[in-house]
Amino acid sequence: MPSIYAEDPDGRRKASEPLHDRRFAKPVTLQQIRSCDPEAFHRAAEEWDKVGSAMSSAKFIAVDVLSTLQEGWSGDAATLGRRALTDLVDEMSIAEQEMEAAKLTLTNTATGLALARRWVAEADDLARANDLTIKDDGDIGYPAWLTRSNDPESGGESRRLGTVAGDIRNLLTAATKYASDVSNTAGHELDRINGAAKYRHLDDWTKRVVGEDLAGARDLSKVFGGEGGVLLPPDAYDRGAGAYNTEAPTDRDRKLAATLGAGIAGLPFATGGTNASANMAHYLSGTGEPLNLNVEDMLKDIPDFQNSVATTLDGNLPGWQAEALAEYRRTGKPVALVQQTGWQPMSATPDSSKDWFYAVGSFHYNTEAKIEVKPTSPGAPPEVTVTYKTHVRDRYNWDFDKNDPLHQKGTNVPGLGYLSDEDLQRLHRTGLAREFDMGGAGDTRTRKL
Numbered sequence: 001m002p003s004i005y006a007e008d009p010d011g012r013r014k015a016s017e018p019l020h021d022r023r024f025a026k027p028v029t030l031q032q033i034r035s036c037d038p039e040a041f042h043r044a045a046e047e048w049d050k051v052g053s054a055m056s057s058a059k060f061i062a063v064d065v066l067s068t069l070q071e072g073w074s075g076d077a078a079t080l081g082r083r084a085l086t087d088l089v090d091e092m093s094i095a096e097q098e099m100e101a102a103k104l105t106l107t108n109t110a111t112g113l114a115l116a117r118r119w120v121a122e123a124d125d126l127a128r129a130n131d132l133t134i135k136d137d138g139d140i141g142y143p144a145w146l147t148r149s150n151d152p153e154s155g156g157e158s159r160r161l162g163t164v165a166g167d168i169r170n171l172l173t174a175a176t177k178y179a180s181d182v183s184n185t186a187g188h189e190l191d192r193i194n195g196a197a198k199y200r201h202l203d204d205w206t207k208r209v210v211g212e213d214l215a216g217a218r219d220l221s222k223v224f225g226g227e228g229g230v231l232l233p234p235d236a237y238d239r240g241a242g243a244y245n246t247e248a249p250t251d252r253d254r255k256l257a258a259t260l261g262a263g264i265a266g267l268p269f270a271t272g273g274t275n276a277s278a279n280m281a282h283y284l285s286g287t288g289e290p291l292n293l294n295v296e297d298m299l300k301d302i303p304d305f306q307n308s309v310a311t312t313l314d315g316n317l318p319g320w321q322a323e324a325l326a327e328y329r330r331t332g333k334p335v336a337l338v339q340q341t342g343w344q345p346m347s348a349t350p351d352s353s354k355d356w357f358y359a360v361g362s363f364h365y366n367t368e369a370k371i372e373v374k375p376t377s378p379g380a381p382p383e384v385t386v387t388y389k390t391h392v393r394d395r396y397n398w399d400f401d402k403n404d405p406l407h408q409k410g411t412n413v414p415g416l417g418y419l420s421d422e423d424l425q426r427l428h429r430t431g432l433a434r435e436f437d438m439g440g441a442g443d444t445r446t447r448k449l
Contacts, residue, residue: 059092119172138169196213226338275293294440304349317386325373328382336373389441
């Protein structure tokens with residue numbers, strides 16, 4: 001989002017206050033996993049299913065009534081009545097989809113938490129079978145006789161139990177990391193669903209956001225199952241300038257569009273790159289088609305971005321490796337689990353890259369990683385590798401700043417002078433330019449763990 005103010009109406013940070021804090025899942029303790037009841041989530045999902053079915057039936061009746069009133073009823077009362085019914089049908093349609101999303105989210109959460117509990121149960125069984133204990137903090141307690149024994153042969157038993165204790169720790173690490181990811185992801189999806197309570201009309205923006213909520217909920221089974229092939233949707237974008245091509249352009253609007261079109265030729269000389277000018281040219285083209293971003297160039301040109309990707313990936317890898325090893329131990333077969341960091345906030349700044357600052361400003365990235373475990377020689381530890389790539393998503397738009405009620409704020413763009421956000425928004429609303437999605441993926445990299 002090429003803009004410079006401190007905060008968007010939807011809470012997303014903009015480039016003048018770069019937000020580089022990475023979002024890791026909040027830790028889940030061993031005690032929380034032991035005490036949680038996955039069936040409670042199943043029961044909640046069943047309740048949402050019942051309410052959703054009732055909503056569908058009510059919407060069917062409302063649509064039927066609205067259809068009946070389309071003919072044979074005229075006047076101001078008819079207009080108001082049809083408008084009220086249309087709004088009601090829109091709200092019911094939104095609620096129907098969000099209820100389905102809630103049901104799917106809760107169902108997949110139950111499945112995910114059940115797997116975490118299974119890993120804990122496997123760790124408990126392994127501990128009992130070897131006279132070991134699992135402490136509340138996840139540490140492993142050894143039998144007292146082992147620490148008191150002076151028998152030289154006890155050294156071999158100590159080494160064996162050390163190996164078993166390592167397997168138990170891995171199962172517990174897998175369980176707590178996986179439960180944290182499930183809880184964090186499900187909580188984020190439910191927050192999105194809860195946010196839909198304020199939606200009233202099925203305009204293009206709302207259709208997109210509600211559709212992403214439902215699509216994300218449907219994809220949770222693949223995400224929690226490590227299948228890959230899907231990325232959960234990023235945070236909903238703000239509404240930007242509003243509806244496209246709904247106002248008549250003025251001579252001032254046309255002059256601004258022409259000035260921008262001529263001025264972008266000199267933008268690369270001022271910003272040190274071609275991305276800001278290319279993105280502005282695409283905005284002025286008016287197609288609204290998605291634009292590909294060169295993520296490898298972004299990683300190279302924005303050091304903070306490269307560091308953030310590395311830190312976020314390294315922070316997740318130990319837990320992901322433990323999950324893959326736990327499945328390898330359970331099945332005895334090669335394992336490949338696909339994970340993702342979730343969408344992380346990031347910003348380009350004038351100091352890091354003036355070109356990317358004006359081209360994208362703030363954006364989100366999500367690193368997708370495949371953890372593979374393969375057997376090696378008999379008796380040797382398996383080989384573990386990670387193959388990963390980073391995805392970027394953003395929306396090229398200018399939105400209203402809640403701290404600027406007169407819409408006078410803007411920015412000095414090298415080579416183009418002072419531009420107010422309101423002026424640039426009008427180009428979208430008058431059809432002289434059009435907002436668009438932009439994103440891309442970096443190269444695939446592999447390394448051994």
